[in-house]
Amino acid sequence: MGSVKLPIDDVLHAGPPATPLVEAVLDLVRERIRARFGESALDWDAFALTAADDLVTREDIESVEARILASGHRFDWSARVSVTERPDAHKPDGTASEANTGFAHPEAPSGDADGDGKALRGLGDNVVRYPTDIVGQALYVRSNERVMELLSSGVPTGAIAIIDDSGGTLTAPIIDQFAGVVCAGGSVRSHLGILTREYNIPCLMNAKVAGIREGDRISVEVSAPAKTTEDYQKGVERVARVWVIGEAA
Amino acid sequence: MATTMTERDLVLHATAIKRHAPLPAIAHLAGLPEATAQAVIDQAVATGRVIEARGAYALTPLAGVALTARYARHFADVREDAAFVGAYEGFERINRTLKQIITDWQTLDIGGAKVANDHSDKAHDDAVIDRLGALHEQAEPILAKLASRLPRLQYYADKLLAALEAAEDGDPEWVSDIRRDSYHTVWFELHEELLRTMGREREE
Numbered sequence: 430m431g432s433v434k435l436p437i438d439d440v441l442h443a444g445p446p447a448t449p450l451v452e453a454v455l456d457l458v459r460e461r462i463r464a465r466f467g468e469s470a471l472d473w474d475a476f477a478l479t480a481a482d483d484l485v486t487r488e489d490i491e492s493v494e495a496r497i498l499a500s501g502h503r504f505d506w507s508a509r510v511s512v513t514e515r516p517d518a519h520k521p522d523g524t525a526s527e528a529n530t531g532f533a534h535p536e537a538p539s540g541d542a543d544g545d546g547k548a549l550r551g552l553g554d555n556v557v558r559y560p561t562d563i564v565g566q567a568l569y570v571r572s573n574e575r576v577m578e579l580l581s582s583g584v585p586t587g588a589i590a591i592i593d594d595s596g597g598t599l600t601a602p603i604i605d606q607f608a609g610v611v612c613a614g615g616s617v618r619s620h621l622g623i624l625t626r627e628y629n630i631p632c633l634m635n636a637k638v639a640g641i642r643e644g645d646r647i648s649v650e651v652s653a654p655a656k657t658t659e660d661y662q663k664g665v666e667r668v669a670r671v672w673v674i675g676e677a678a
Numbered sequence: 679m680a681t682t683m684t685e686r687d688l689v690l691h692a693t694a695i696k697r698h699a700p701l702p703a704i705a706h707l708a709g710l711p712e713a714t715a716q717a718v719i720d721q722a723v724a725t726g727r728v729i730e731a732r733g734a735y736a737l738t739p740l741a742g743v744a745l746t747a748r749y750a751r752h753f754a755d756v757r758e759d760a761a762f763v764g765a766y767e768g769f770e771r772i773n774r775t776l777k778q779i780i781t782d783w784q785t786l787d788i789g790g791a792k793v794a795n796d797h798s799d800k801a802h803d804d805a806v807i808d809r810l811g812a813l814h815e816q817a818e819p820i821l822a823k824l825a826s827r828l829p830r831l832q833y834y835a836d837k838l839l840a841a842l843e844a845a846e847d848g849d850p851e852w853v854s855d856i857r858r859d860s861y862h863t864v865w866f867e868l869h870e871e872l873l874r875t876m877g878r879e880r881e882e
Binding site: 430431432434438445447448449450452453455456457459460463464496497500501502557558572573576577580581596598602603605618619620622623624626627628629654655657658 | 741754784793
């Protein structure tokens, strides 16, 4: 079938839909219909007038909503019960603060504060060795919406980003504004490792962290030896540590 | 192959690949005059598809979702084209080598410890640029095959060659500097382009 125009394509000659949400829903539905029509081997009339009721499934339509939510979008609501029943799908109702406890990796080490007030909260692979450790405020960046906010408002000075996007795709527009990066994925050879080296931003990859809250003051041991390609090949354990040194207000 | 992409989608697609870029860069990648791209961008900003921050433009999340859904039609032909898919898979294979070369470019081995390359060791740098040149020879037939199916992709072949030649001519910033269309910058964007074309996710 390839890229041929179906009767559902380009039907709005007047231009794109008024809102981004309507456009996203329409295009996602078209994509599912195109896929099901392609699988059916029917002609369009037979597909559209009879078979589509069975071939286009509930799961197809649920996947449309799931992909919209995965982008970070949250629906407006008109009755508070919507938020109560499906808090993950709607904008918050403003009555409860959003608790952000961040990542909780099951293998993350933890410890009580030592004599210097440093409590161990994680480990990671150091991308480049720096003369001294870095200290800053933990800033979780996990959604496009967050990136958009930070693009507009600017990243707070001294923020250490905690992210799980090792390709750097999500955070690339703002990465040069971070004082440091802790990434819960990838390796020192990932694109994010390359990007942070290029910007001279201290970075841990493949990090296992738990118990760091948004706004906590953290210290990252980027003075530790960097992990090398040979370390990965030989399975050498070579890690840098992450501590919380002051909790968020 | 004929494209089904409108000027609007070419501009939104270029904005997505550039992630956060000023208008001339978006227009150039889209292959459109700046005035045309500017008109699309202005409309997109006014209707919540694109945001402007610090003189550069980025796609909003929902606009990204809609664009990705439209790829299913735009790229249906090449996704079914064995030669294109084979070339894409060839790119993914040499992408691993490229990442290692860039990593080696950025680091020096001092007494067994990897530290940031301050580019004081010209022999090390020249050796890495030689490896980049060898990699580019492997990339050329792949790039040619990709552009034979999607002529728009010639943009990347031209940009990669220009960056390599500039690096070989003695300006090492063209290897991986993020603030210009260095070899790594263009390669990264081509990877993003191909992942979108094929409907795949980046592994890391």
